[in-house]
Amino acid sequence: MAAPRLEIDLAKLTANARRTLALYGARGISVTAVTKGVCGSPKVVEALVAGGVRSLADAHVSNIRRMRRSGIAADFMLIRSPMPSEVRRVIRWADVSVNTELPAIRMLSDEAVRQGKMHRVILMVELGDLREGILPHDVEPAAAEVVGLPGIELAGVGTNLACLGDVVPDEASMGILSEIAGRLQRRHGLELEFVSGGNSANYRWFVSTPDLGLINHLRIGESMVLGRDTVTGQPIPGLHTDAFTLVAEVIEVKTKPVCSRDDRLLTVSRSHTCRLHQGGMRRALLALGRQDVDCASIRPRAGGTIAGATSDHLVLNATGEQL
Numbered sequence: 001m002a003a004p005r006l007e008i009d010l011a012k013l014t015a016n017a018r019r020t021l022a023l024y025g026a027r028g029i030s031v032t033a034v035t036k037g038v039c040g041s042p043k044v045v046e047a048l049v050a051g052g053v054r055s056l057a058d059a060h061v062s063n064i065r066r067m068r069r070s071g072i073a074a075d076f077m078l079i080r081s082p083m084p085s086e087v088r089r090v091i092r093w094a095d096v097s098v099n100t101e102l103p104a105i106r107m108l109s110d111e112a113v114r115q116g117k118m119h120r121v122i123l124m125v126e127l128g129d130l131r132e133g134i135l136p137h138d139v140e141p142a143a144a145e146v147v148g149l150p151g152i153e154l155a156g157v158g159t160n161l162a163c164l165g166d167v168v169p170d171e172a173s174m175g176i177l178s179e180i181a182g183r184l185q186r187r188h189g190l191e192l193e194f195v196s197g198g199n200s201a202n203y204r205w206f207v208s209t210p211d212l213g214l215i216n217h218l219r220i221g222e223s224m225v226l227g228r229d230t231v232t233g234q235p236i237p238g239l240h241t242d243a244f245t246l247v248a249e250v251i252e253v254k255t256k257p258v259c260s261r262d263d264r265l266l267t268v269s270r271s272h273t274c275r276l277h278q279g280g281m282r283r284a285l286l287a288l289g290r291q292d293v294d295c296a297s298i299r300p301r302a303g304g305t306i307a308g309a310t311s312d313h314l315v316l317n318a319t320g321e322q323l
């Protein structure tokens, strides 16, 4: 089998999906599984669907199309605001999209009418991440226009934190989103399908707050597939953290001298054995590098610690390890 390769335990993903839905569902929060981390890979996504997931989201229309074409039955959400050039594809493949720009929503409306479809829109609200979002005081006028657009249904409001910036979801930010949602519901006499509080980073808020307010939805990617709270890096109880295994091959194992930069060339070239005896370091070289993976976010399961990585090599400190 070729290496490097990613081995995926689908049964563990199914279990993670089921437990994530149960965790949030127990308090009335529905979960959309975010598939961008697996590029909408149908086999992987089917494992999530087997765990009960009925709503899928991706940032790329191409991934949504890939899932739909493979026959996966779900409600599909686009969680990056549509590019003007992809409006036709958004209406064709996605049931729901997040949006922050009225001109884009007008384009979606025109295209939905043309395709004879009803497209649901979630207005994203800026609450401190400074990535996507309508400023809170601009939401009401935007919503007022959206409810009047043909082919478009105002399906909800949402926010996204802890992605670009370091603002973590808390009772204050979730309270503001709830307030905005409540006001819209009263003013327009509608019940929002989505009051979408955020992503995996909402875990701490969820387990610690006594009051969820009107938040009824989260978009969960990383914590479902990797089993960890993305804010603290800690495992989430009951979830598997080892569904994904990156397999790479060892291409060199040698004991190398440990010495200062100035000494290194001399030491190595003269086989300065005393230094080796004083504490040589066993190093294993893997055929894997920064072109393959973000080496800062993997940990060796076979033992040892990562000493460093270059574009095509990863070096493990393997002193005392059976490598």
Ligand SMILES: *Cc1c(COP(=O)(O)O)cnc(C)c1O
Pocket: 034, 036, 059, 079, 080, 160, 198, 199, 200, 201, 219, 220, 221, 222, 223, 230
């Ligand atoms: C990526 C993304 C998510 C999912 O984030 P995770 O940290 O993987 O849970 C949710 N919402 C939006 C808008 C995103 O871009």
